[in-house]
Amino acid sequence: MSTTPALPDVVYFNLGRVWTMALNTLIEMTRQKVFYFMIVFALLMIGAASFFSIFSFGEEAQYITQLKFIKDTGLGAISVFGAIIAVVATAQLLPAELENRTIYTILAKPVHRLEFLLGKFVGVALLLAISVTLMGSLFLGVVFIKDQNLSAATYHETIEAAEGAVAGSPDMKPETKQKVLAEARTRAEQGAAEIHKTAGYQDIVKAMTTTLFKLWLVAAMTLMLSSFATSMVFTVVMSAMLYFSGHLVPVAQKFYATSKAPLGQLMAGVVNWFLPNLAAFDVADDLFAGDPLPWLKVLKILSYGLFYLLVTLTLAHLIFREREI
């Protein structure tokens, strides 16, 4: 008499299965050489670091300009590459499973559709987190090197100017010389400290964190679209449109409040009420302009991101669970 264990009547949701599927998704995407974009990013950052130093916008503003441009380029590139990965990598997840027919094998096993969907999303989220971390580390490294170079140059220029002034005044009393040099040293240290402040490492980390959450949200929206779409092109195009519309939410809000055209107001209202405000995650402009944004407020933005992740994944689940495969 065989004693095969009886299968349970109900298969409960299991995070272990989600994790397994997430890792598989991550490995699969890594095999597709997604990380090759890092080479382009590295070249872009190194190029930007030397390119912007040829722009001399006046002595006072030179270091501010260079650091601002490098930071804008770095964060912009992270955002662009991240958005491309988030949309393209996510859009091909479900169609690839359907095309390879692996989805039938997986869903024939005791696996919930929600587990499958979440596994796919967590895989993409991990890929995005690794990508942003890699790009961010490289970016911070470039800013650090530039910061060191600029502050050292400013320090030496100030000291050399004072030493030149002292050497050119033979009648100057020794104590006055000492005083001039001491003041120059203080000024040079203050100048270097100001450059370190302009580099704003903590602000960069804050901006990267909010960007990562934005990318996760974009990936979740793409997954939601692909849960009912039949073509990958449709998913990519629609995701791109949602991405742009999401950034237009503040403009739509203004338009909704002021417009008198009924059709325009209706469209602005749809954008305003139903799309997540992706512009809320773009904190770099404020931070680099010197507006303080404490971590508590950053957390508020992140919790907004989490809230919309939950909404978008819920919608994706509601659609996907009814889909005929």
Next chain:
Amino acid sequence: MKRNWVLIPLVLLAAALVKMPFEASMAADRPHTAGVGLNLKTREMIGQGMSLALLGGFRALVADFLWISAHAAWEQNRWFTMRQHFEVVTTLQPRAILFWDMASWHLAWNASHAALHDPNEPRLAVRLRDQRHWMRAGRELLERGIANNPNNAFLHEKLAWMLHDKFQDLCGAADAALKAVQLCQDWRRGYLQRLAGYWLEDCARNVAPSRLRETYDYWRQLWLREYAGKPREHWDTIDRNVSRRIMKLEEELSIPDLQRLFPKPQPSVSVPPRR
């Protein structure tokens, strides 16, 4: 599928209800980011590709690119193109102090100087008119920068320099410098305090004599706050300069001896020799 027709709108509606207060609270945290409107004028100025980048949330990158284009226009003396780029750049990033500062400098100094020395315009009156046009453009831009960043000492200082050097508005320069002193918290404060004093004195001596007392009060307070207490033998050039100005003003305003910071030396009493 029928169940979804109910659930999906419900989720969307619930999300919209939570979204509004959430976003209002985030907007209150960041009052300067109400969203840069992409109106038709801006779109025409930056072109289709840039508009797309702007819609994608790459405001800083678009601004930087236009800034570099403005730099190129400056090198080629294409002043109107340069100004157009500055207008867009400052609209896109109104919180970037660097842009306001450099753009206003280019307009008020470089473009105005080029207009005055335009080799293609033989009429001096026209060149002077054009010079003033660019100076005014620079001033307007800088004042807009101040309106966008009212608490920035650096921009007030730049306005002070512009009014002093380009418009010869001594009292306006003094007032802007005084405002900069109020707002400045860093190491530039010492220099700004003296600059404001010098210009306030220039204003009082050359334009508004009624402000002479204000000038004296300003120097007096500055001396008591920053310079007093140092023995005279340790005074440096700055101490001597400021003290000389205060002494001169005390004489001119006939400040009573007891109220003066630097009382007049008493005439020595000579005792007649005994017979």
